[in-house]
Amino acid sequence: MATTSTATATTTSLEVSGPAAPAPSVDAAHTTTTTTTTTNRQPGDQDNEPSYSPLAVALIFLVPALGGFLFGYDISGTSFVLQALTSSSNNDDGVVTSDGQHTVAWSQIIAASPVWQGLLVAASSLGAFVSSAYIMRRTIGRRTELQLGAVLYICGATLESARMGGHHGIASQVLGLTVFLTGRIIYGFGIGITMHAAPTYLGEMVPSSIRGALVSGKEACIVLGIVMGYTIGAAVPSSHWPSIYTSTLPFSVVMLLVAMFLIPESGRYLLLQDPLRYEPQAMLSMEYVFPHGTTAQQQVREIQASIQQEQERRGITVGANIEGAPSASTTSPTWKQWMQPQYRLPLTAGLGLVILQQVTGQPSVLSYATQILEQAGLMGSAAIPIALFKLVATLYAASVVEQFGRVKLLMSGCSLMLVALLTLAFYFGEGFQIEVGSIDVTKYLVLLALFMYIGGYQVGFGPVTWLMTSEVFPLAIRGQAVALAVQLNFLLNALVQFGVPVLQHAIGLAWTFGIFAILDLLSLFFVRAYVPETKGLTLEQIERIFQPAVVDDSAENERVLLTEPLLRRPPVRSYSTNSSDENV
Numbered sequence: 001m002a003t004t005s006t007a008t009a010t011t012t013s014l015e016v017s018g019p020a021a022p023a024p025s026v027d028a029a030h031t032t033t034t035t036t037t038t039t040n041r042q043p044g045d046q047d048n049e050p051s052y053s054p055l056a057v058a059l060i061f062l063v064p065a066l067g068g069f070l071f072g073y074d075i076s077g078t079s080f081v082l083q084a085l086t087s088s089s090n091n092d093d094g095v096v097t098s099d100g101q102h103t104v105a106w107s108q109i110i111a112a113s114p115v116w117q118g119l120l121v122a123a124s125s126l127g128a129f130v131s132s133a134y135i136m137r138r139t140i141g142r143r144t145e146l147q148l149g150a151v152l153y154i155c156g157a158t159l160e161s162a163r164m165g166g167h168h169g170i171a172s173q174v175l176g177l178t179v180f181l182t183g184r185i186i187y188g189f190g191i192g193i194t195m196h197a198a199p200t201y202l203g204e205m206v207p208s209s210i211r212g213a214l215v216s217g218k219e220a221c222i223v224l225g226i227v228m229g230y231t232i233g234a235a236v237p238s239s240h241w242p243s244i245y246t247s248t249l250p251f252s253v254v255m256l257l258v259a260m261f262l263i264p265e266s267g268r269y270l271l272l273q274d275p276l277r278y279e280p281q282a283m284l285s286m287e288y289v290f291p292h293g294t295t296a297q298q299q300v301r302e303i304q305a306s307i308q309q310e311q312e313r314r315g316i317t318v319g320a321n322i323e324g325a326p327s328a329s330t331t332s333p334t335w336k337q338w339m340q341p342q343y344r345l346p347l348t349a350g351l352g353l354v355i356l357q358q359v360t361g362q363p364s365v366l367s368y369a370t371q372i373l374e375q376a377g378l379m380g381s382a383a384i385p386i387a388l389f390k391l392v393a394t395l396y397a398a399s400v401v402e403q404f405g406r407v408k409l410l411m412s413g414c415s416l417m418l419v420a421l422l423t424l425a426f427y428f429g430e431g432f433q434i435e436v437g438s439i440d441v442t443k444y445l446v447l448l449a450l451f452m453y454i455g456g457y458q459v460g461f462g463p464v465t466w467l468m469t470s471e472v473f474p475l476a477i478r479g480q481a482v483a484l485a486v487q488l489n490f491l492l493n494a495l496v497q498f499g500v501p502v503l504q505h506a507i508g509l510a511w512t513f514g515i516f517a518i519l520d521l522l523s524l525f526f527v528r529a530y531v532p533e534t535k536g537l538t539l540e541q542i543e544r545i546f547q548p549a550v551v552d553d554s555a556e557n558e559r560v561l562l563t564e565p566l567l568r569r570p571p572v573r574s575y576s577t578n579s580s581d582e583n584v
Helices: 054-086 107-112 114-136 142-160 170-205 208-235 242-246 249-261 267-273 279-289 295-313 341-359 362-375 380-404 406-430 442-459 461-471 475-530 539-545
Strands: 004-010 033-039 089-091 094-096 549-552 557-560
Touching (some): 054 107, 054 142, 054 208, 054 242, 054 249, 107 114, 114 170, 114 475, 142 242, 142 249, 170 475, 208 242, 208 461, 267 279, 267 475, 341 461, 341 475, 362 442, 380 406, 380 442, 380 461, 406 461, 406 475, 442 461, 461 475
Antiparallel strands (some): 004 033, 089 094
């Protein structure tokens, strides 16, 4: 049975309209108190989940969802742009595409050089890596990041579709190619910033009972963007390839308008900057999601208590005048402090999942699905139903993540991937052939294994990794930690994408899939040992999992030290507070 404890909470009368009133001193803030009751819920305990506004949650989800959609769209849409540019040829009428229509002169540079083709595709990933590195060192707010991401999407797509450099002069070609690649990099800036803000904003704003479904749903929107990019790319004539990019503009504009006018800044982010000064704005942010009852106030008090506990642990003294006190954003933990258990363990869980989801190969192998299918004797167009299946599997994971939990989905997904990888390694190594009558079913077995490989990833690593990164990192380092996760994601994705054809040429597909299988087996151990179940818990409750805790045994208080692996940690029955109230 969960132990119930009472904690003294601070209430102040603050004007929230007009110019901001001076923040009260710490002593004055404690002149009026009210008592709130909190219960240490266990995973899955959602009976007392407060009511929330479905419209508010829908709008909060819409902006990160559109950001993910535009990311996925770029992946598949650019593949058709590359095909259009590399299929162009030179004749007496100028540079024309395969459908006989005129295109830009600099397309000949792209068509003649694999290096330029790789740069065209990788430019957005490079931009995403740079922007995520920048955002790790700057704190501008979750909603502001989403707004900036939408602006960068608009600017990037506009430059990508500018179609400059239609003449054969060197200067014209250099200008056209420069403008196009600049647009690709700027669009990548938007991807990096949006992919940093999206899981963080959703994790901090939405109710815990549906947090898993919504963060996973954002990943489904990335896959939906991939499917849409394939669809529009296939429908657009080669000579009209710029329209593939201009098609993103309406979505980017909607994303920007909703982010500017219809959703608030994250209340948790505001309190992190200054838990008293920004209390009115944080309260409004919480009331946007929880408009009824005292839920918003209770959550604000719980976050303030968590921040105070973190400041005391790090030896930060807040003076009587809060104006002169250091804010949490300016006193972020140093890299040395990151190695302390309360930071090291959640970083191990979150960043470990990001690393393993990339080095097990699926995101990168999908980029070469057409070639792999053709090597197995199947048509490259089979990649389209694979993308649709990827969407269905992601939607399924989003619908059941709150029912089965994060760890169970990760274990199930990795197990499916392991079976698929071993099947693919055996087929490409032994070259076996299975016939039913006169029909060779071997190639269909390979297709089934690819479906299982992708399905396992989309049930496990795909949606759950970014859900966990939005949950497990403590508030004090959440912005930096998510930025680091995004950097690792794009860096490793680029390295593995580069490494797949190199490994295929050096050791063959069989050993390549065999290496991925070994890494996937390691993933099963890692998930079992280091990843906690977070289903049904608030972010503050998740943060306590990784903290040294105090157990109240009525006879004496005993400090429980964190142990590794994480799941061997003794259970915690109740947490002490800084209140003078006693546990009941």
